Amino acid sequence: MSEIIKDDVWVTPRIAKELLGVKQTATLTKLAVKGFIKRKKANSKIIYYSKNSILSYLSGV
Incomplete structure (x- = not known):
């Protein structure tokens, strides 16, 4: 998995x-x-997604 950002x-x-x-x-x-x-x-059932990575993906970075 990718590195996890603390903030x-x-x-x-x-x-x-x-x-x-x-x-x-x-x-x-x-x-x-x-x-x-x-x-x-x-x-095993609960997954969280990084808001920062989603915003970066949407901005095309």
């Missing part, structure tokens, strides 16, 4: 989907697997 804000999949304008959780997974956005697993 990053981690959001739920619902908020991540709203930020990205997508409806499917599978889309979030694809973006994370390809390395476009960062995610971390709190446990």
Whole structure:
């Protein structure tokens, strides 16, 4: 997994989907697997997504 930034804000999949304008959780997974956005697993069922990485992805950085 990519390096984790300490000052990053981690959001739920619902908020991540709203930020990205997508409806499917599978889309979030694809973006994370390809390395476009960062995610971390709190446990086997709970996944959080990096708000900073989502905003960077949206801005094209």
